[in-house]
Amino acid sequence: MSTTTASNPIIRNNTSVITSKTTHKLRIALFGFGVVGTGVWKILVEKRKEFRKAYGIDLEIGGICVRDLVKERVVAVDPAIITDNIDALLADDSIDIVLELIGGRFEAQTLIERALASRKHVITANKLVLAHELPRLRAIADRSGVNLFYSASVCGSVPVLRSLDELRAGDRISKISGIVNGSTNFILTSMAEQGISYEDALPEARRLGFLEADPSLDVSGADAAQKLSVLIYHAFGQHIPPHAISTTGIEAITAGDFTRAKATGHTIKLLATASLEANGKVHAQVRPELVPISHLFANTRDEFNALEIQTANAGPQVLYGKGAGSLPTASAVVSDLIEVLKGE
Ligand SMILES: NC(=O)c1ccc[n+]([C@@H]2O[C@H](COP(=O)([O-])OP(=O)(O)OC[C@H]3O[C@@H](n4cnc5c(N)ncnc54)[C@H](OP(=O)(O)O)[C@@H]3O)[C@@H](O)[C@H]2O)c1
Numbered sequence: 001m002s003t004t005t006a007s008n009p010i011i012r013n014n015t016s017v018i019t020s021k022t023t024h025k026l027r028i029a030l031f032g033f034g035v036v037g038t039g040v041w042k043i044l045v046e047k048r049k050e051f052r053k054a055y056g057i058d059l060e061i062g063g064i065c066v067r068d069l070v071k072e073r074v075v076a077v078d079p080a081i082i083t084d085n086i087d088a089l090l091a092d093d094s095i096d097i098v099l100e101l102i103g104g105r106f107e108a109q110t111l112i113e114r115a116l117a118s119r120k121h122v123i124t125a126n127k128l129v130l131a132h133e134l135p136r137l138r139a140i141a142d143r144s145g146v147n148l149f150y151s152a153s154v155c156g157s158v159p160v161l162r163s164l165d166e167l168r169a170g171d172r173i174s175k176i177s178g179i180v181n182g183s184t185n186f187i188l189t190s191m192a193e194q195g196i197s198y199e200d201a202l203p204e205a206r207r208l209g210f211l212e213a214d215p216s217l218d219v220s221g222a223d224a225a226q227k228l229s230v231l232i233y234h235a236f237g238q239h240i241p242p243h244a245i246s247t248t249g250i251e252a253i254t255a256g257d258f259t260r261a262k263a264t265g266h267t268i269k270l271l272a273t274a275s276l277e278a279n280g281k282v283h284a285q286v287r288p289e290l291v292p293i294s295h296l297f298a299n300t301r302d303e304f305n306a307l308e309i310q311t312a313n314a315g316p317q318v319l320y321g322k323g324a325g326s327l328p329t330a331s332a333v334v335s336d337l338i339e340v341l342k343g344e
Helices: 037-053 086-090 104-118 128-145 162-169 182-194 198-207 222-236 255-263 328-342
Strands: 002-005 017-019 024-029 057-065 095-102 121-124 173-179 264-274 282-292 302-309 314-321
Touching: 002 198, 017 037, 017 095, 017 104, 024 037, 024 086, 024 328, 037 057, 037 328, 057 086, 057 314, 095 255, 095 328, 104 128, 121 128, 121 255, 121 328, 128 222, 162 173, 162 222, 162 314, 182 264, 198 222, 222 264, 222 282, 255 264, 255 282
Parallel strands: 024 057, 024 095, 095 121
Antiparallel strands: 002 024, 173 264, 173 302, 264 282, 302 314
16 A cells, blocks of 8 residues: 555644645556446546545556457546556556456456455455355455455345344344346346236346346346355355255246236245255255235336345344446445445
């Protein structure tokens, strides 16, 4: 971390400078400048002065790594800080915080491991890597004395992981259940409300940018299983990798299924559920379920997410909000960044 003197020293009267307030500079490397990375950039540009004032820290984006250097970007950025060389940016000793927003599995995993091992704080939105490697990555972060934060990996802007941490600290969580995949929820909402088939609902979800590059990750329930794995770690302190979670997607649901559900006062939602059994084991599953039309989950529409947490003492609590999209997800990344600033 570098230290500079703020340009506005604290002045008590017109003539004498009583003390000078120091401002630390923290340099960020942004790996990935797509949907989420661009959102983070926009928020940081807007909030930089505010952060300097609140935390005495000047955040500077020291580099941005992308795959395609000639791709047109939706925001104007100094070309001098853009690179396609992951290794060079990672080797830059002046970088304090790495934001991993490239997605995918092994390249991102290596990036996170190397950044942590070289004592850089890491913030990621990558549920795929976390679902497989969370305990090991946390151990590397602990050994290196740096933070690994990942609020954006589950339910976008909704602070589900922090809430689970807080509830678990003072209570006993017995069950979590919810809608954690915005894309499939958008498709199921369209099918329920417009009476259309899965095949007709899919292109609209794609057109609006709600589907992953590979839509099978969403519709097969795999994305929800990855998020459930991360949620389980925070709710129950156990690591269950996504392939150990019983998972059924939404591909086989028909318009007729919705007609029959409606006739009995229900709708259909893709629910991710995990409960703590009496023997201490966690039972976890992702599958489409019938939900009474009066339930909050039935009214969780489109890309919104909702998570119900059952605890021994506090009873049920529900968190609800936008689970995906550029700014909602970037907002969660920035909230992690603030946690890092608070610790500096
Ligand atoms: N989108 C959401 O709503 C959302 C919500 C929650 C979590 N997430 C997670 O956030 C992460 C990023 O998602 P996204 O939607 O922002 O993805 P995206 O729009 O596809 O952006 C990915 C970015 O990473 C860059 N990139 C990919 N591979 C790279 C490599 N090998 N080297 C350098 N740069 C590379 C791409 O470069 P180019 O621009 O040159 O192609 C692009 O800028 C993922 O882990 C995703 O699961 C996304």
